[in-house]
Amino acid sequence: MNCIIIDDEATARAIISQLCSNTPSIHVLEEFPNAIQAIKYLNQNEIDLIFLDIHMPDFTGFDFIDTLKNPPKIILTTSDVNFAIQAFEYACIVDYLVKPIHLERFQKAIKKAETFTVASTENAVSEKLEGASFGDLYVNIDRRLIKIDIPSIYLVEAKGDYIHVKTEDKNYTVHSTLKKIEEKLPDELFLKVHRSFIINTTKIVDIEDNSVLIKKDVIPVSRSNRPELMKRLNLL
Amino acid sequence: MEKPNLTYIESMSGGDKAFEEKLLSIIKTEFPQEKETYYNNLADKKFKETAENVHKLKHKISILGLEKSYEVAVAFENNLLQGNTDLNEEFNSILTNITNYLDQQP
Numbered sequence: 001m002n003c004i005i006i007d008d009e010a011t012a013r014a015i016i017s018q019l020c021s022n023t024p025s026i027h028v029l030e031e032f033p034n035a036i037q038a039i040k041y042l043n044q045n046e047i048d049l050i051f052l053d054i055h056m057p058d059f060t061g062f063d064f065i066d067t068l069k070n071p072p073k074i075i076l077t078t079s080d081v082n083f084a085i086q087a088f089e090y091a092c093i094v095d096y097l098v099k100p101i102h103l104e105r106f107q108k109a110i111k112k113a114e115t116f117t118v119a120s121t122e123n124a125v126s127e128k129l130e131g132a133s134f135g136d137l138y139v140n141i142d143r144r145l146i147k148i149d150i151p152s153i154y155l156v157e158a159k160g161d162y163i164h165v166k167t168e169d170k171n172y173t174v175h176s177t178l179k180k181i182e183e184k185l186p187d188e189l190f191l192k193v194h195r196s197f198i199i200n201t202t203k204i205v206d207i208e209d210n211s212v213l214i215k216k217d218v219i220p221v222s223r224s225n226r227p228e229l230m231k232r233l234n235l236l
Numbered sequence: 237m238e239k240p241n242l243t244y245i246e247s248m249s250g251g252d253k254a255f256e257e258k259l260l261s262i263i264k265t266e267f268p269q270e271k272e273t274y275y276n277n278l279a280d281k282k283f284k285e286t287a288e289n290v291h292k293l294k295h296k297i298s299i300l301g302l303e304k305s306y307e308v309a310v311a312f313e314n315n316l317l318q319g320n321t322d323l324n325e326e327f328n329s330i331l332t333n334i335t336n337y338l339d340q341q342p
Contacts, residue, residue, distance in 0.1 A: 009292060010262050011299065018248065018255050055291055079295050100298045103248050228323070
């Protein structure tokens with residue numbers, strides 16, 4: 001796959017370029033410090049894949065995609081996890097890499113890009129959510145780093161200086177805060193519904209007034225968080 | 237305060253020393269520029285721009301393995317977007333920490 005890299009940070013371009021150089025199926029044709037220069041290049045050259053930073057001055061990654069009539073495959077690279085949902089609205093976006101990018105995660109994204117075809121926008125959101133790779137979370141328990149499959153988590157509860165992480169198979173008690181784990185969990189799946197609870201919205205059984213049933217746990221939903229929860233539901 | 241390290245850079249270089257040196261050299265050039273822009277915007281109370289500068293610097297903080305500092309940077313960026321500079325001094329010490337580390341690198 002022939003690709004270009006767009007990122008206003010030279011350090012980031014160097015890292016992505018190095019990761020590409022260790023991936024035989026990827027050939028970096030050009031690197032650009034801004035999207036405007038890349039648009040000029042794309043008008044004259046055909047490429048298969050773009051590594052695109054979102055956060056750039058004047059012209060963001062999303063502004064750039066909006067200018068493309070037939071965008072190629074795009075892998076977003078960003079230090080900001082908050083754009084994930086917006087990213088899923090674009091049919092051309094293959095994956096979303098959070099900086100600093102690690103080799104293993106990069107290779108996973110390339111594998112996805114190799115089999116990815118730019119779908120019609122209509123089905124893009126649901127297809128992406130289905131195929132999205134949310135990865136693992138490592139938690140430190142008794143000096144051991146234990147891997148937890150993120151989508152298997154259905155509930156996180158704050159208890160003083162600890163959090164209880166409940167998954168399909170097992171529960172974990174970890175010395176951490178709800179705020180910290182919230183930053184690590186993808187917004188597409190998880191929502192903080194109360195100051196002490198984060199739920200996986202795909203695991204909801206039912207909702208009643210100001211509570212939600214997740215598996216067998218009845219979780220309170222605070223008034224301020226209820227509108228966001230309702231927005232996430234595919235209501236008939 | 238935690239010390240910067242090359243763990244991430246080494247993990248992705250695959251032992252390519254030339255790349256490690258090249259990347260450090262880029263960071264040594266880019267970091268002072270980003271830092272200066274940050275200080276200027278902060279002095280001018282341009283908080284949105286300052287938050288963008290912190291956002292960029294955040295990447296270098298994570299590349300240098302400063303996990304706790306990264307969390308401070310995330311919080312500071314969010315604070316700045318609300319016009320709050322509470323973590324200013326803490327963040328500035330992180331920048332000094334990195335500056336001192338980079339100055340020691342060959």
